[in-house]
Structures are given as structure tokens and as C-alpha cells.
Amino acid sequence: MEISLNSIPQTINGEVKLPASKSISNRVLILNALSDSDMPVENLSDCDDTNHMLEVLNSDDCHFNIGHAGTAMRFLTAFLSRIVGRWEITGSERMQQRPVGVLVDALNKLGAHIEYAGQNGYPPLRIYGSYLKGGAIEIPASVSSQYISAILMIAPYMADGLQLTLTGKIVSRTYIDMTIALQRVFGAEISVKGHCIHVKPGNYRPVHYRVESDWSGASYFYELLAMTESGQIILPGLLPESLQGDSHQTEVWKQLGVHTRFTSQGVVIERKNSDPTGLKYDFTEMPDLVQSFAVACCIRNIPFEFSGVETLRIKETDRISALITELKKLGYILTTGDGSQLIWNGERRQAQTHPRIMTYNDHRMAMAFAPAALKHPGLTIVDQEVVSKSFPTYWEQLSALGLEFT
Incomplete structure (x- = not known):
């Protein structure tokens, strides 16, 4: 119409x-789920992206179509990589043209097992969720801050934690800062020095949160x-x-x-x-x-x-x-x-x-x-x-x- x-x-x-803020809503939903909290997030964004996130997080299925929701694609790819099971995630025709290779390559280096179900470097993805070792890794920061945020949010659940070095020009640094600030609210131990971010292994704690x-x-x-x-x-x-x-x-x-x-x-x-x-x-x-x-x-x-x-x-x-x-x-x-x-x-x-x-x-x-x-x-x-x-x-x-x- x-x-x-x-x-x-x-x-x-x-x-x-x-x-409500879509950016904060989507991050808090991931952190809330990882903390095993039974407290609902208040004032969640009532938008397609957040609704797709909720559908996946509350689903008993293992096949997900997130439509045009790019944030959901990136955050859920990382989230599902550490949830034991076999998962498949896809999206709209446009979503299948949006690259995720930087994210998938980084996650696989950290111990994930993610395959492309179609064209290399693009959704749909086949994810075998399991143990993540973590460790030191470099990621180009000039493509999308969402790749970095996706990895940071699951970093406390990596056995060796994460030592992340951002290379090249950093775009949307404020969104990375937002992710780190929210992680700290949920109890993560993170230190930042220039282009280097260190996340200690641990667990998130449940938090009562209201989105601005x-x-x-x-x-x-x-x-x-x-x-x-x-x-x-x-x-x-x-x-x-x-x-x-x-x-x-x-x-x-x-x-x-x-x-x-x-x-x-x-x-x-x-x-x-x-x-x-x-x-x-x-x-x-x-x-x-x-x-x-x-x-x-x-x-x-x-x-x-x-x-x-x-x-x-x-x-x-x-x-x-x-x-x-x-x-x-x-x-x-x-x-x-x-x-x-x-x-x-x-x-x-x-x-x-x-x-x-x-x-x-x-x-x-x-x-x-x-x-x-x-x-x-x-x-x-x-x-x-x-x-x-x-x-x-x-x-x-x-x-x-x-x-x-x-």
C-alpha cells in the first residue's frame, strides 16, 4: 500500500x-536471555526487529526466518552459536544479499561451527551451537559495528574469554560503547584500551531493566x-x-x-x-x-x-x-x-x-x-x-x- x-x-x-529504542531493546533481550532471567524487559520496542528477536528467543523451533531484521540476523547468529543444538536462520531476499562473512569467520575462529546453506558469505546459515573456546582475535571494524556487538555479548560465555582487537577505521563506535555499557549492567567484566577490548569469562546476572x-x-x-x-x-x-x-x-x-x-x-x-x-x-x-x-x-x-x-x-x-x-x-x-x-x-x-x-x-x-x-x-x-x-x-x-x- x-x-x-x-x-x-x-x-x-x-x-x-x-x-522505545530498538538498539537497546535488541541488546537487552540477548543479555536477558543469556542471564536466564525470568524478569521481562520493560518498555520494549514494538517493532519488527524486536518482535523477530522475541519470536526466536521464545520459540521451540530450530528454523527461523527473520525477514528484513538485520540486527536480529547478526545478534542471533552469535547467540545461537553457543546454544547447544542445530539451528537454521534465514531472512528476506534482501537479507540474503547482506554480507555476514566477517561475523561468521570470527565466530568459527572462536570455536563456533557455522556453515552457509547457500552462497558463501551470506545467509541463510546453518549453526551447530556448542562450546566456544574464545581467545584472541582481530576483526575489521569498518564494515558493521553489529558484528562486534554480536560477538561481545556472548564473550563472557567463552571458556577463555575474549581478547578482541579492532582493526581499520571504527564505524559507529557509539553502538559498541552501548553494548559494553549494557554488558556491564548485567555483570560482565570488560576492559577497553584503545582498539583492544578484553572480556573475562563469567556469567550475566538477571537485571530489572526499562528501555529508554x-x-x-x-x-x-x-x-x-x-x-x-x-x-x-x-x-x-x-x-x-x-x-x-x-x-x-x-x-x-x-x-x-x-x-x-x-x-x-x-x-x-x-x-x-x-x-x-x-x-x-x-x-x-x-x-x-x-x-x-x-x-x-x-x-x-x-x-x-x-x-x-x-x-x-x-x-x-x-x-x-x-x-x-x-x-x-x-x-x-x-x-x-x-x-x-x-x-x-x-x-x-x-x-x-x-x-x-x-x-x-x-x-x-x-x-x-x-x-x-x-x-x-x-x-x-x-x-x-x-x-x-x-x-x-x-x-x-x-x-x-x-x-x-x-
């Missing part, structure tokens, strides 16, 4: 109920305000001292005129005057926000140069190509520079009338492009249901802010 946005008010005021709201989901409402003339949005449940790296977006949105104020209930964001001539930023630590900033800058006619976008090629879709293709429909001509950048120098062409934005099975494409209807009334988002991957009530929240769509 698709949704057409008819109008967006020039002034936005209201309150948004954000989902999602800073990634907040970005679409910052984006919305950045495009309007004035307004204020209340975002309950966001913490100033957050485990989420995406919480650092506040300073970048400030450059686009959206200011953040923390209260005891959460965050209040407000649109103020700003007229930036351009935006240059390294998104290595916040890659999931590139779509929101790219669309906002184009609509505001603010040229930009974004670096640190390499990992966007292996997300739910190739997000670089998707952004270039779909923003061209709105009249904006983007380039990739040396391949590790996303650049708009202000080049324009005639926009399509009533453009139809393809989402490529990517929730963030749908949510980032919806606010563009402010300048392109009648804009249509194809496959509106894709938002269920991380933010099932996204359209309802937009409606509550006064956006009209059919």
Missing part, C-alpha cells in the same frame, strides 16, 4: 509518543521542525545522558534552527530562526540519521557535504543510491564525491509532479521523505507499512501533529 501526504502546516505544535525512548525515531520530528517556519514538539522519554549515539544529533539540528531543551519528562524541541549557508558533517557515529539530514537540507536549500556514510551501502537497501534516486524526483542532484561521501552542491532540476517515493523495504526512507510533502504536496510514499520495522505508529504521530494524508 502507499500513502499520499496532502499538506503539512507551516507551524507544528504537539506531543509525539516515540517508540528512541533517539533515532526522534530525528524525523527534528527534521519536520527544521522544514517549518515555527513550532514546538514535546518528545517524552528521551534522556540527556543516553546510551544512544544518535542523541548527539541535537547539536547538528541546532545548526538548522531546531533547538533542544531537556525537561524531567523528556525533550522539548523548538524551531528558531537560522539561515545556514551549508552543512558539513561526519556521520560515522550516526549513520542512521543521514537520510533525515539529507532530505531536510535539500528542502531548506542548504548545500551539504556528509562523510562517514560508507556503511549505508549494506543497510536495508543501498541508502546512498536510494537517496540519490529519490531526491532526484524532487529536483535535487546529489553526488558521492570519492564514494565515501554524500554531497549536494545546490544543483537543481525540475521536480516531478506528485512524486512517488520508493522505500526499497527501508523504514528510514519512508520516514525521512514524508516531511518533504511540506514543499511537495501530493508526495506519495510507496509501501507505507515498512515503518513497522522500527516505528509502527509513525503515521499516527504525524497525523496528531496536523499532517493530512490519504
